[in-house]
Amino acid sequence: MYVQHAKTSWTDIELSSFRHGDVIPGTYDENVFTAHVSGPTLTSPRASILDIARTAQVSPATVSRAFNQPQLVNPHTLARILAVAHDAGFRPNRVGSSLRSGSTRTLGLVLPTLRNPVFAECFEGAEARARDDGYSVMVTTTGYDRQRERDAVSLLLDHRVEGIVVTVTHTVRNPVLEQIAAGGVPYVLAYNESATYPYVSVDNARAAKDVIAALAALGHRVIAVVTGPLAASDRAGLRLAGACRAAQRLGLPAPRHIEMPLHTDACRTTLANALDGAAAPTAMFCSNDLLAAAVIAAASALGRQVPRDLSVCGFDGVPFGAHMVPTLASMAQPSRDIGAFACDLLLGALMGAPLVSRCLPHRFIAGGTVAAAPIRPALLVERRQS
């Protein structure tokens, strides 16, 4: 019993997680509704700062100080206020506070997707750095879609975030950046590079160059660069360009560009065509690790073994690359730091510091998916002739 998962929905909400594998009959289950503890929560209106002030026999201003500038409050008074507040389960209402102070103490983060661990790590780095300064992070995903980028930014501006970290498809002629500026909040690009706008990123072209150099050092001459749609990621374009330039400098033939329909999956037919013929590449540089894993799986399905028949190198250095067999070679980005530094810059900007772009170091992680180039008949002939 074969079931095609790609377009199957488990429930009434769309779900598209699965491509491979059959469903073993008998493991289907039906939705189960458990009659259950219910009842809309009955809410006694929560205490406000005035209630606490009354009970603690102080003015509301003093209660406010107790939470925000406790050092200005008499220790005895402070203790009394905090005790009363604690008993009442009181916590200052950030909405009131934000409105009055004009500060939400929240930063916005706009990322293509969190399903790619690269961006999830960026988020965690951003959240950690923001929290150090008492800031929260509100994150939204765009799915590499320019319209959703605009919507996400609108939403965050409506929420009155005080700064925005954003990864966009392209930095040139992208109205999103003006949109943020018009919102009056500072922003920093993450992963994108730009001569115009502040950013935190690796040097994508140079990182790609280092990948090509590493492959060339292993004897690879015919190298392909695999990316998702360039329209959806200027990083992929920079990596491709960097790879081409590096190949030229090293005297290698110009790498072929294989553009897959998605950033996270490999089209088997496209790959089969690329691997066909005598001048087929011996190595592939993929613009991200999810794509690299997909390419390896597709190549395997086509009967090519990695790295024996084909070397594959990814980009990003996601943790699960270390758990692939063989381990995935990859050019790693410091994603956590990218998120953290981007927030660091924003928080600095809120204190009046200038926004300065920052280029973080990349690192090549050797892995079992890359090996020395096989010596092929065609090349042997060439050598004999020379």
Added chain:
Amino acid sequence: MYVQHAKTSWTDIELSSFRHGDVIPGTYDENVFTAHVSGPTLTSPRASILDIARTAQVSPATVSRAFNQPQLVNPHTLARILAVAHDAGFRPNRVGSSLRSGSTRTLGLVLPTLRNPVFAECFEGAEARARDDGYSVMVTTTGYDRQRERDAVSLLLDHRVEGIVVTVTHTVRNPVLEQIAAGGVPYVLAYNESATYPYVSVDNARAAKDVIAALAALGHRVIAVVTGPLAASDRAGLRLAGACRAAQRLGLPAPRHIEMPLHTDACRTTLANALDGAAAPTAMFCSNDLLAAAVIAAASALGRQVPRDLSVCGFDGVPFGAHMVPTLASMAQPSRDIGAFACDLLLGALMGAPLVSRCLPHRFIAGGTVAAAPIRPALLVERRQS
């Protein structure tokens, strides 16, 4: 030149992404500071509803209606207001709106980590469902840590989210749930199951049972269950228990439990010990896919080939399982739906509907990491004797 990555930091902020692989010399890069477009954003105080009202020659209430109940406003007036607002780049301030209306139109989401794509998908499902009702989602991660669970909930309550979706380490005697209740907002557990609190989850025990049944059908009798620390995940415990019960019913020896120090990595020594001896397991059921990948990698490093020497089945059905070679067998959860339904329940509760637990279907995804059990000498002897 070998470099240990595990404890290396690229920059002044901690980073711990890499375990495998050497660094190819010469690819190091230094932080680069690009002198850059800077200047703290100069913000002319943004227009308020009163400015718009004045310019459009209407009362502030009418401007408010134009944005919130446009059908109540005369089309001409509406057009004028919207034009004025657009020219001024005006958007209603949600902070003011939230304070006055008592509704932030925001839900909170508390998850162990987003680096596991399972939870990232849950977030995306939650965000999509919330957005359908004009709600935003504020997400925080806890790293499977109970103290951070408390902090996360505090933060969200301070932000006055109107409901909370939360995955906790354990549901029993966990003060977090009372904490939320005390905050006066509805909540739903995600991934956790509970007889006491509303939840959205798969039936973990039954899913585990189906895994064991599938393995048994392939001839496996000696099966091990691999989990991370049970203290950090009651799901792992439920899956273990379900597997044990299933084994008993099927007449199999009780599965051994292998508890790894992390939910996302496999200790090679522990695994080596488990694989040692004549009665070593022929199959391993891992409580999540990241762990399964790690186990496969570790087994491979120990010279055991999957699935020839050892079958491995994961849990979660994360997308990259389809790109492993061989593909990862896994018991899949509908993560997107878990997030979406949890928000659906909360949004319903905000409209007065009861909170009802919901059990969503699991699905076994066959994969190349599971194969028929090998016929081993010890078993042959047994058979001869019988």
Added chain:
DNA sequence: TTGAAAGCGCTAACAT
């Protein structure tokens, strides 16, 4: 060290 008073931006109730 504490208090009084004003108001952040918006919307809900009531009035017209």
Added chain:
DNA sequence: ATGTTAGCGCTTTCAA
């Protein structure tokens, strides 16, 4: 269909 008024919870002068 639109206006008037009051106040959500808090912080921030300014004054004591």
